[in-house]
Amino acid sequence: MSEQRSQHAVYDVLVIGGSGVDTVVRVDSLPVPLADSFGVPAIREWPGHTGGNVALGCRALGLEVKFLDFIGDDWIGGQVRERLAKGGVDFEPLISPTGTRRAVNLVDTATGRRMSFYDARDPGDLRMPRDFYLPHLRRSGHVHLSIMDFARHLLDDIEELGIPVSTDLHDWDGLADHHREFALRCDLVFLSAAGAGERIAAVMRDILREGRAEAVVATAGAGGSYLLTRDGSRTPRPIPATVPPGPVVDSNGAGDAYVSGFLYGRLTGRDLEECARLGARAGAHACTAEGNTDLIGPEALLSA
Template sequence: MELDVFVIGGVGVDTIVRVPSLPLEDVETIHVQPIESYVGHTGHGVVLGCHLLGLRTGLVDVIGDDLEGRQIRRLYEDLGIPFAGALHPSGTRRAVNLVAPDGRRLSLYDGRHPPNLKVDPDLWRMPILRSRHVHVSIMDFARQALPDLSAAGCTVSTDLHDWDGHNPYHQDFAMAADVVFVSAAALPDDAIEWIFKHGRAEAVVVMAGADGSYLYARGLEPVHVPPVQLADRPVVDSNGAGDAYVAAFLTTWLDGDSWERAAAAGSIAGAWACGSAGTHTDLITAEGLAALRRE
């Protein structure tokens, strides 16, 4: 099967705890709403978002032979999305996300895999050759795939999340991608220039939450993309909004649209994701995105 978007790494299980406020009170017990768990994390959000937007997608990752790993496999079977998992005794990644009433979150991330984890490259080598585009999550093991991606000649994207512009962990990913997504949260002023100077990026997208996003395309003036507010869909949970943005951006760009239109589509998809509780529980569909873009 040929794939439009193939994702390497980034699936796990999120436990969502809806708390009365952030930061939490310094008390012994806080009563909360029912606690729910969902298949989530960044790679899953991208692959599911692109799938719902009409692309052929697939994902590979390292998981455990545990309850969470089996939950992931069942979901991907139900969705009909190709998934291959290399098993590791450290188990499946998890996170506990505390979500405030205004949608803000604090994520307690349990990556659990040991540093320098080595994975059989056959996990990704054949899918890469059958894919138009590859999105690489910043899992340490996925670093091993970067030379294969360069040799395959496919376009590549990555999300550096809250990179501070200096942490060397992220640099290999930043240099290997044609499209780089990154949060504005800790990003210094010189980071965009560094990515263009040292890597192959044609576009860098800085996601700034309630301030929208900023699009930097090689050779063009930067563009501020304002945030989108959707009528009758207030913000309840920001979990997965960035992944939804990435999925809509990639889908639009791969369809031949401009960087600007891709960023505008990402803004709509991110705003839509904020209107549902949980992680990736109600990502926008191709029909929904098309309808909102016409408004």
Template sequence: MTAEIDVLVLGGAGVDTIVHVPELPVPLADSHMIRPGIVTRAGQSGDFVALGTSALGLRTHHLDLIGDDHEGDLVRALHRDHGIALTAVPQPCGTKRAVNLVGPDGRRLSLYDATRGSETDRLPEETVRGLAAVSRHAHVVITQPCADALPLLREAGVTISTDLHDWDGVNPYHETFALAADLVFLSAAALTDPEAVMRRIAARGRAEAVVATAGAEGAYLLADGELTHVPAAEPPAPVVDSNGAGDAFAAAFLYGRLGGEDALHCARLGAVAGAYACTVPSTRVAAVGPEALLAGVAGHVPGTLSGA
């Protein structure tokens, strides 16, 4: 069957309420005056990956559980406005939502509403199979219903990527995703030894490449048994917020990978996209386009072999 979808994104659709705070952690006080204000907008991990791949010209389809509520309307509008196909499975518990506390330096603390889902949530098997059958690649967000879809995606023969975010390298929940994916992204923020965790993922699972992002320090790429340090790219404007930077990195990496580029070049694309995302205020959603991405990577410093 001919592929109609380049990237099928599973999970991670939701709404964030952005609250700017004077610093993180928030100083204990009876109240704080918040500027530039409090804004609620659609856009969580899966939304940002879908936005990123779509902006780069990849045919993208997003699948998730979404409620019949105001937050769900915001998610549906985001996809409609950006021309991203969306299959919204009804979620009686409501659409995923979170509060993001954003400090002056762009760092954030996310508070997720754990009531917007249940242990019995599932993505319909027929829907997953049908979309996977016409997809080249699936990016799976680590939200609870998506773990059960991994075997279905594997049966369909699509390649799989996932983002473990700030995994500590120990929590068993993340391992299901890490060991099933061909391409694994994670943040180095909670890891004392990123290289050891990356090599363990590659040895125990099926990952051809593992990427650990490290903010201003760039990223580490493990591919073909070699660990390479990929420097951070120069942001095209002042850094205002790190929200969505990891998702932008993943989207650009997939753009390169599906275009036949080697892993190091893909990581360099990711670094440029991640830097661009850091210049976008948390109250907005925007992704780098192909021309700006390719121009940015042309001036990016190549990676060097490193012992993270």
């Protein structure tokens, strides 16, 4: 049982939203030159996406995980169910009339870098019923929200119940309105440094100044990550990247693995900088296999 977990919590982490299936196409290099057609290696499909990958990563680390989301009543949704069940995640889906989310990801075979084409497909009026999610909130020690539009409507209840909450803004540029409420109403905020580019430090400071976060983490792939906290300097602290334990095969899901490693550290009482180092270790490990097929366990995470 985690040290910071609520006395009555059944789940260490409740993940809301963000499942789907990635279709992965491996190419010689990115960007892909303009041409009518290319021959590529075998095209693979991996169920996961951001919320699914965080749920699987946390479960692989021994945390008790509940996952709530919308999927379609389709064969793609069946893949999501199967992968989460195989990973030991307690998944309780609702059916979306528009089907299961998908993405097509181009992956550079030389570097593992990726370019994603994301099909969110959720209708704008999609809502998770309160009587469905509220009992699960009350049984959870921590909530991780994917930035699905329907997930923002849980924030009032999460705040009223006093449950710590995290989110991943991915490549937010610090300007797009869709991400802002998540950025300002979560206790731990993750994002990619790529979205804001040279403005990333300013974006991180804005999140702390305007919101409730105790820490903001910007991931930068092989460049490591950056941590900014309320009790530290106004300059984000660099966290070195971990050298992967094998050849880099696929960077899909590396950021989600980082989040899982960080949350494991936080839920087991470690300080924020150590959490970031655990996140870096988990993210590096994830790059050595396709999809989310080789997630790091607690022994490997802590023994490095």
